[in-house]
Amino acid sequence: MPLDPQIASKSPALYPGGVCFEIPHVRMYCRTCGRTEPFNPSTATDTVRHVLEANRPLSRDPLQVYAWGFICQGCKGPPEVVLIRRDGLKLTLSGRAPIEHVDVPKVIPKDVSQYYSGAIVAHQSGQTLAGLFMLRTCVEQWVRKGRPTEERTEVSMERYQESLPNDFKARFPSLPKIYTDLSTPLHSAAADVELFEKARREIVEHFDARRVFKLRVKPAGKVKGSDSPTSGAR
Secondary structure, eight states, X not given: OBOOTTTTTTOGGGSTTSOOOOOOOEEEEETTTTEXXXXXXXXXXXXXXXXXXXXXXXXXXOEEEEEEEEEETTTOOSOEEEEEEEETTEEEEEEEESOOOOOOOTTSOGGGHHHHHHHHHHHHTTOHHHHHHHHHHHHHHHHTTTSOTTSOHHHHHHHHHHTSOHHHHHHSOOHHHHHHHHHHHHHHTOOOHHHHHHXXXXXXXXXXXXXXXXXXOOOOXXXXXXXXXXXOOO
C-alpha cells in the first residue's frame, strides 16, 4: 500500500509490525536537467508486505522491501526509484531505476567515457570482473581509434606508444601496460579489486597527462617489421 512519507514516522500504528521511515529530501543527478539537483520524496511502498501478511505474521519474520520514489524539484520529470531491503535490523540498498548516474572525469574522452562509467557501475554492483573487462575495453577502443580494423591490438598498442613524446612515456602510466595488466585476471576469471582501483586511477592519470601535454589524436607511426597489418584483431 502507498506510504505517505510525511506521516510514516508519525503514525506507526497504521503499519503494525513494520518499520516506518520519514524519507528525507536528497540531491541526485537529474538526466533531464543534466546536473545534480535536489529531489523531493514522492511515493513510498512496502512491496512485499501483503505477501507476508497472507502467509505468516510479519512480526515473526521481519522482512520488508521499500520502493522510494523521488522527483526533481526543478523539472518535475520522471521519478528516480530506490529499493531498500530490510531483514530484521539490517537495511540494504538493493537497486535503483533508472540505474545510478556515474560522473566520469572530464579528462576521459567522450568516445570511450561509456566504457569507463560502465566499469564503475559494474564494480560498485559487485561485478568487478565485468568492471575489469570494461576498463580494458576503454583502453583498447581509445588506442585503436582511427586504426585499421584488421590491425592486431598488439600492433595498435605499439604504434600508440610510439606516438607519445619520450618525456610523457617516462613519467606517466602506459596504456599498453594497463591493457596487459587487465588481461591477466580476465583470462583467469579473477575479480581483482586492487587491480581495478589501480587501473582506474592510472587511466585517469594518463588522459590527464595528455591534456597537460596538449596531445591531439593523430595517426601513430609504423612499428618496425609491421608494414603489413596482421589480421585477427583481438
